[in-house]
Amino acid sequence: DAGITQSPRYKITETGRQVTLMCHQTWSHSYMFWYRQDLGHGLRLIYYSAAADITDKGEVPDGYVVSRSKTENFPLTLESATRSQTSVYFCASSGASGKGEQYFGPGTRLTVT
Amino acid sequence: RKEVEQDPGPFNVPEGATVAFNCTYSNSASQSFFWYRQDCRKEPKLLMSVYSSGNEDGRFTAQLNRASQYISLLIRDSKLSDSATYLCVVNIDNFNKFYFGSGTKLNVKP
Numbered sequence: 001d002a003g004i005t006q007s008p009r010y011k012i013t014e015t016g017r018q019v020t021l022m023c024h025q026t027w028s029h030s031y032m033f034w035y036r037q038d039l040g041h042g043l044r045l046i047y048y049s050a051a052a053d054i055t056d057k058g059e060v061p062d063g064y065v066v067s068r069s070k071t072e073n074f075p076l077t078l079e080s081a082t083r084s085q086t087s088v089y090f091c092a093s094s095g096a097s098g099k100g101e102q103y104f105g106p107g108t109r110l111t112v113t
Numbered sequence: 114r115k116e117v118e119q120d121p122g123p124f125n126v127p128e129g130a131t132v133a134f135n136c137t138y139s140n141s142a143s144q145s146f147f148w149y150r151q152d153c154r155k156e157p158k159l160l161m162s163v164y165s166s167g168n169e170d171g172r173f174t175a176q177l178n179r180a181s182q183y184i185s186l187l188i189r190d191s192k193l194s195d196s197a198t199y200l201c202v203v204n205i206d207n208f209n210k211f212y213f214g215s216g217t218k219l220n221v222k223p
Contacts, residue, residue, distance in 0.1 A: 033211070042117075042200065042215035043157070058210060090156055100145070102211065104156035 003027075006091050006105035014113055019078045021108050023091030031094040032074040033102065034058075034066065036087040043090065049074055081112045114139055117203050119214035127222050130191045134217045136201030137183045145204035146177055146184050150197045151216065157200055160186075191221045 004025040013019050023032065030051050035043040035058075045058030047066040055066050063085060065077045078085055088109050092102040119136045126132050138146075146163035161168065163175040163184050174187040188195055201214035 035213075040215060043213040045210055045212075048210070059212075101147070101159045101162070102157075104158070106156055 004091060004093055004103055004105040006089075006108050008108060009106065010109050012111045012113060013081050015081060015083060017081050019081050019110065021076045021078075021089055021091075021110070023074045023076070023105055025072055025074075025091075025093040025103075025105075027093060027095065027103070028071055029093035029095045029103075030071070032068065033092040033094070034064070034074070034076045035090045035092065036060065036085075037090060037107075038087050046076065046089075078110075081110075083112050086110060086112045115214075116140060116205075116212035117201055117214040119201050119217050121215055121217060123218040123220050125220045125222060126191055128191055128193060130221075131187065131189050132191055132219065133185055133187045134199055134201075134219075135183050135185050136214050136217075137181075138201075138203045138212070139182070140203070140205050141179075141182065143182075143203045143205050146175075147202040147204075148173075148175060148184075148186050149200040149202055149213075151200055152197050157213075160199070188219075191219075193221050193223060195219060196221045 007022045033048045034046040037043045044060045049055045049068045090107045091105040094102045148160040149157040150160045151157040163177050167176045172189045176185045198216040198218045200216045203212045
């Protein structure tokens with residue numbers, strides 16, 4: 001089905017483990033984004049990508065790594081998970097200039113114990 | 114200081130009421146403005162873009178005041194289905210970075 005999907009939808013992991021969150025979109029949008037949403041902070045941009053092999057840091061990139069070898073995929077990796085990374089993670093995509101409407105995936109709820 | 118600030122609410126209003134939310138932004142270079150709607154435990158979805166001259170979409174009206182650096186959202190004739198959190202979003206030109214407010218929660222009561 002067309003759209004933007006995220007996996008897993010729920011994840012519990014332990015401190016220090018590496019975790020990868022997946023994001024896949026079928027619209028061939030150039031721009032993709034990763035956000036985290038925490039109470040009191042709203043959504044904060046972690047990383048974004050303008051095209052395959054082009055990524056850049058957002059507001060809160062520390063502790064995260066991204067890659068984009070294909071236009072449709074934008075995985076987010078927590079290299080060594082910490083409790084402060086417990087959050088809801090949303091992936092989004094946008095076409096054209098990337099400055100217009102963003103389409104969000106359903107989110108991944110990550111708990112780090 | 115946060116880039117975008119919103120009153121978290123909640124705003125509790127009866128059906129049929131008119132309600133208005135404001136949002137202030139700190140960067141005068143901000144170029145694009147949006148209101149998103151987020152239902153509980155769901156992803157945000159675009160409600161409307163905000164244009165310099167103001168714009169309307171049915172019961173929803175958005176306004177931009179660049180001099181005072183705020184945007185507003187007016188909802189007329191509130192419906193139960195309008196209950197949600199409304200997120201103010203600002204894009205600073207040339208950076209493809211979007212800044213989201215923390216959201217304003219609206220509860221429309223029968």
